[in-house]
Amino acid sequence: MPSRKILRKLAIGTAAGATLLALFLAALWQLDRAYPPPLDAQAATSAEVLDRDGQLLRAFATPDGYWRLDTRLDQVDKGFVDMLVAYEDKRFWDHHGVDVLAIGRAALQLVANHRIVSGGSTLSMQLARLIEPRDSRSFASKIKQVLRAIQIERRLSKREILERYLTLAPYGGNLEGVRAASLAYFGKEPKRLTVSEEAMLVALPQLPEKRRPDRNPKTALAARDRVLQRMVSAGNLSEREAARAALDPVPQTRRALPALAAHAADLALRNATPGTAPQLTIRKSVQRGLEAVARDAARKLGPKLSVALVLADSRTGDILGEVGSADYFDSRRSGWIDMTRVLRSPGSTLKPFIYGLAFEQGMIAQETMIEDSPADFGGYRPRNFDMGYQGDVTIRQALQLSLNVPAVRVLDAVGPARLIARFHQAGVNPTLPLNEAPGLAIGLGGVGITLRDLVQLYTGLANGGKVHALRDGTERIPVTDAAATILDAPANWQIADILGGMRPPQGAAPRGIAYKTGTSYGYRDAWSVGYDGRYVLGVWVGRADASAVPGLSGYVSAAPILFDGFVRSGLAAVPLPAQPAGVLRPRSEDLPVTLARFGPVGGPSVAGVSESAPRIVFPPDGARVDLAASTDQQSPLVLKLQGGRAPFRWLANGKPLVGLDRTRTATWQPDGAGYSTLTVIDAAGRAASVKVFVE
Structure with missing residues (x-):
């Protein structure tokens, strides 16, 4: 048996050791509190704007010029996470920041081979280096990285560590984080990566500049293949699956990150709660198609003309696509101006609502005759676009031909104030000339209105006369879901039936839509607004500075864009509503005498011709x-x-x-x-x- 002296020495030694350990741990704890890892100072991430389905609609570079998209684990394919852990830190889920076995293996390999064969850094240690870059590769820097990794593990869960790593990992150039890399190299979110793509993105962060596929595709290919082989050795992939993945080429170009809906995205960020990604009602596929339409059309129209489009769902008021200009960055077109929100003269696009009110009040039928001839309305003498006159025409012909004098005759009977009141009821407030009451010139575009408001009015025509306020998600105040009436259902169908009979512009494929065109005074604005049984698309063409454009017209300039926009939006066509029960469209010979001709027999006369009997x-x-x-x-x-x-x-x-x-x-x-x-x-x-x- 050991002597009491020896036992006493052991007890003293044990106590001293325990004391030293306690002092060391206390010192570490105090150091941990005094010098915590700079987790709260993590680099800023890119601002994002999302579409209605949560897809990235537009991203913005950080103030320091990096594309660094915040990443959550549910945004990344699980296969990629498993491959990353298996390749970089296979005991990640078990250690507390430092993998002692990996460090020991790396040390032995260094001694045996006189060079670094494999590293011992864990993902936690790599995150420590990313949030606090080291000045050198010294032993002291490595010790600091180890301590920081332990600190990080004390503060963050494994899931949080992975998410921060996936957000900050370098991928070459100004790309940081797996989302930015996946979008730039493969054009998709990392939720949908293939095995080959996952392997390349696992390999890149180790030597991001040397392995950039857009600059060094051979090096990137070799690095990807090494990852695939490592996965086979670890039992994560079969030989066949790895061989199949190795056949895929690596991308040799870098794509631009999503940059859709520039004007709406800017406004959404200004109105959004800080720290949140605003979500718009826009559908990404629709927006992409409409922007391509606007860009192609503007290229044909000329260098100074711009194009704006708004496409809305008439049943909800949701804007599914909006293009404020043909090119946000084109100074010749003043592309930074959102022309969907600028007041312009709507030309003849308000005429359907004039005739709609007359249908509603029983003043007209489609085959009612109305006179198209020079007329004087208390000093106001409207003229047709082509300066000619058709004589007697039907109401249907007058609206389809967009004749001015018949429209003013009907508006004179309906009353301009009633028309404006109906617009107000539908949530649209056209701008009248200062200190002027509503007048007959409204029918020919003598009022200011935006493209968004015009589309809102037409959603009523597409939705049985019921209008929902438009919304795109940029609003500071939520938009009400309540619907307002612009026309009653029978009158609404009569208008749709007439506009649905309009001939498509030359070269346009038939679409089964009802539409109307308009040209403002002085050839400053060309409009076309059309709808099917659900969707409404409005088109504006012109110059942002409101200069005249000789030859500009709604039918020639805007209507082809309307039909192209419907096709390239990708939305399935919805048939126009069938004729409602009880709503009639009588033939001319079946009309009662009160509807055979619009207006009194003794009304305004044809110039130089008596209104007497023949x-x-x-x-x-x-x-x-x-x-x-x-x-x-x-x-x-x-x-x-x-x-x-x-x-x-x-x-x-x-x-x-x-x-x-x-x-x-x-x-x-x-x-x-x-x-x-x-x-x-x-x-x-x-x-x-x-x-x-x-x-």
Whole structure:
């Protein structure tokens, strides 16, 4: 048995050792408190704006110029995480910051080979180096890294350590973090990586500049293949799977990170809560298609013209795509200006709502006749776009041809104040000239409105007359879901039926949409707004400085973009609504007398022509006509009249002559000699007759 002296010495030694250990641990604890790892000073991450499905819509570089996207484990494929841990730190889930076995193995290999064969750094140690870069590769720096790794493990969970590493790991150039690298090299989020892509992204952070695939593809390929072979040795991959992955090429170009919806993204970040990624109602695929449409169209239109588009879901008011300009960075087009929010004259695009109110009040039917001729409305003399006039036309023709005088006639009957009140009811507040009451010029674009507001009005036409306020997620105040009425359902269908019969622009594929075009005064703005049974797309074309553009027009300049936008949005077409039960579209001959013609018979007259009943002035009543005396017995008899309203229908002995005539002369070839009765009927239904004797 040991002597008491020896036991006493052992007890003293043990106590001294325990005391020293306690003092050492206390010193470490005090050091840990006094010099914690700079976890709170982690480098800033890139601001992000997300689409409606959570996809990255636009990313912004950090203030120091890096693409560094915050990364969560649920954003990364599990296979990549497993491969990373197996390659870099296979005992990651078990150690407390330092892998003693790995450090021992690395030391023995260094002694045996006189060079570094493998490192002993854990992922925690690598994170320590990323958040606190070392000044040198000295032994003291390595000790500091070990201590920092232990500190990090005391403060963060394993999951948090991985997420920070995946956010900060270098991938070459100004790319940091696996999300930025995956998007730049493969054009997709790391949630959808292949085995080959995972292996390359595992290999890159060790020597990010030397292994950059866009600059050193051979080196990147060799590094990727070494990772694949290591996974086979570790039992994480089969030989066949690794061989298949090794056949894939490495990317040799670097893509730009998503940069869609520039104007909306800027506004969303300004209005967002700090530290949160704003989520818009925009759908990424729709936005990408519309931006391509705007870019291609602007290239064809010319260097100073821009294009803006807004596509909305009429059932919810959600904006699925919005393009404020053809190119945000193009100074020639003033691309930084969001033209979806700028007040401009809407041209003829408000006409459907004028006719809609008239349908609603029972003033018109589609086949009601209305006069298109020069008219004076208390000093206001509207003229058609082509400076010509059609005479008598149907309401359907007047809207489809976008005739100005008929639209003003109907607006005069409906009342401009009522039209503006209906717009206000739908949540849209057009801007009138200062100190002016609503006037007839509204019908031809004499009011200021934005593209967004115009699309909001048209969502009512696409949604049975019910309007939802538009929203894109940038709003400071949440938009209400309540719907307002712009037109009642029967009137709304009548308008859709008319606009659905519009001929597509030349070269455009039929789409089954109802649409209207407009051109503002002075050729400053070209518009086209169309809709199917659910979606509404509005197009504006012009210069941001409101300069005139000779030849600019809604039908020629904007309508082709509208049809292209619907196709390239990728949205499935939704049929226009069927004719509602009880809603009629009577033929002209079935109209009651009150709907046969719009307006009073004694209304404004055709310039230089009396509004009196028609009167046949040649041949006169009772005349004897000797056609045999003519030098050419085959020549027809010329008929002339005065008064009446075009078009005119002639009858000979009760038999109609071919077609309608808008002139006051016609010709008639008698069947033979004898008495004949000639009759003319004008557009108002008034008739005049003469009897002649043909010899």
